[in-house]
Amino acid sequence: METSGCGFLIVGAGHAGSELALAARQGGLAGRIVLLGEESALPYQRPPLSKDFLCGKADEQALALRPASAYDAAQIELRQGARVERIDRAEKVVTLVDGTRLRYEKLALCTGGRPRPLVCEGMPAQGVASNLFYLRTLADAEAMRQKIQTGTRVVIVGGGYVGLEVAASARSLGAEVTVIEAQPRVLARVAGEAVSRFYESVHCEQGVSILTGVGIASVESEAGRIRAVNCSDGTRLPLDVLVAGIGMLPNTEAARAAGLAEEGGIPVDDLARTADPDIVAAGDCTLQRHPLYGPQMRIESVPNALEQARAAASWLCGKPKPNASVPWFWSDQYDLKLQMAGLSQGYDDCVLRGLPATRSFCAFYLRAGRLIAVDAVNRPGDFMAARRALAQQPPVDAAGLGDESVPLKELLAPAALVTGKP
Ligand SMILES: Cc1cc2nc3c(=O)[nH]c(=O)nc-3n(C[C@H](O)[C@H](O)[C@H](O)COP(=O)(O)OP(=O)(O)OC[C@H]3O[C@@H](n4cnc5c(N)ncnc54)[C@H](O)[C@@H]3O)c2cc1C
Structure with missing residues (x-):
């Protein structure tokens, strides 16, 4: 050639x-x-695949x-x-x-990347089944969308962002949804306990059944189709659609x-x-x-x-500008916008500002008195302020962070960053 x-x-x-x-x-x-x-598609946004596109609120052009x-x-x-x-x-x-x-x-x-494949006893040959779905591409989302409607029994393996977003979208389409998470709580890898518990309760209110601390022991399949999953705690879940969201x-x-x-x-x-x-x-x-x-x-x-x-x-282009940006991410589930900045792994204190019951709060993660990450639920203003401050990983006054009468701006203002006091 x-x-x-x-x-x-x-x-x-x-x-x-x-x-x-x-x-x-x-x-x-x-x-x-x-x-x-x-x-084959024009380069496209992946985040809506588990959100608006899966719910039918956005089409390919969008x-x-x-x-x-x-x-x-x-x-x-x-x-x-x-x-x-x-x-x-x-x-x-x-x-x-x-x-x-x-x-x-x-x-x-x-x-x-590509989805991490689900490997367990009972899988059809090559791990391919007509009702087993992964979600990375537009083609994946299109195929999944066609199979989910009112009353469809959807089992989702993995309670990370993608799994929970698919759960919320599938509920909005009227499906019966169960999420299986091997860790003791959902979002365990990326968020603190308070945020995990909040999302578990929201999904339960919406009718999603969540099994935590439970793995998949095997699947039952027939003619290239999975009929049920058998969980490590003995639970058997018959299903129409199995979604694996276990990382990439x-x-x-x-x-x-x-x-x-x-x-x-x-x-x-x-x-x-x-x-x-x-x-x-x-x-x-x-x-x-x-x-x-x-x-x-x-x-x-x-x-x-x-x-x-x-x-x-x-x-x-010969004008080097190194990347030192603070990592950030978002997740949309139901009416909730979760925005996260920084990485919370290794935190030794977590301070809540606002009450989870109000569906608008922040979880601030501290290590040795310094702010290292924030999760903000329906609080875009606080998120932006914290994200900006995180570039310095400033020392912060933990009591002040938890006290809504102390303006966040004051706590994270440059003078406060030096002394750690408002
Ligand atoms: C369902 C879903 C929801 C998500 N939601 C969010 C969110 O809410 N917020 C957020 O920040 N992130 C989200 N993400 C993650 C985000 O989409 C990824 O971090 C982002 O797409 C990474 O961009 P990328 O260009 O590295 O990879 P990709 O967007 O995956 O692009 C890589 C491209 O390379 C192509 N390719 C691979 N190998 C080859 C090859 N050998 N030759 C030619 N082409 C090749 C692939 O086909 C693909 O098109 C989500 C991801 C998924 C799957």
Whole structure:
């Protein structure tokens, strides 16, 4: 096959890839920019897949990150249905699944991830069943949406964000929903106990049945369809639809074969540079050592994908601007907007501001007297103030945080940050 050349080649046309292509052009990168994506849709937003799209409140057009004309106007060649199989770093060539070879000067890997498969006794061959669904792509969401309606018995494995959002959406469609979570509480990996308990109670009020501290012992299947799951506590749950929301695995096969990735992802620095000076990487496929939060980790969120993409573009354009942004995330369930900033792992104190019963409160996480993270439910103003302050991980007055008569602005104002007092 002929090898054609291009300047900047981006593998993966999701949140990170699309942003990187545009940011590089806007930052002044000249020459060809080619954006390769294996999916056939225009690059789209993934968060609505478990929310408005699954409920039927948004259609495919509403999901596009930007119109096709935006890529044309920036002279970005968007190639859909183009999967990269191999990276040859010595030749600076990538090979697509159809054998096409493309030469690059600079390469970006923005390949995201795929759902972690559910493995248990009784699964049909290859782990494929006509009523077993995962949720990562538009095609996944379309297929799931078609199967959920009034009275559908939906069992969801995994009480993380995606599982709980699917539960809320399925309830809004009239389904009977059960969530199975192996940890003692939902959202255990990402939120404190008060927030977990609040979400459990909200889902219960909405008619969702939540089983915590329970795993899947086996599934019963017949003719390529799962009829029931048997839980580790002996509960048997007959079902129409089984959804697995048990995390993701990074798409790093080609990067690994090229010596750029390890088990958990592609290590990058704060300019999104990999170990190869001609290759950057951004988004869910990367591992980074965040300046505020220590060990090397994957930060799986849209804001992180965008910030890393912008940092990569700044470096490629010769105006390096390292990514030091505070990680943040959101989740929409029923009438609740949960916004989280910082990472709460390792906190030694959690202070609530406001009462969960009012459906509007914050959980502030502190370590050694310093603010390290916040979860805000229906409190966008407090969230923004805390998110800004988190860049410093300031010392804070825990009693003041819990006292709504003390304005948050005063507690987190620069003077207060120095002394730790309002
Ligand atoms: C259901 C759901 C709900 C979510 N909700 C939220 C939310 O509320 N807030 C939030 O911040 N985050 C949310 N996320 C996470 C967020 O969507 C991801 O963090 C974000 O999509 C990461 O962007 P990315 O560009 O790294 O990966 P992706 O958006 O996954 O894009 C990667 C792209 O690369 C393509 N690709 C992979 N391998 C190849 C290859 N070899 N060749 C060519 N193309 C390839 C993939 O097909 C994909 O299109 C949600 C995720 C899901 C699945």
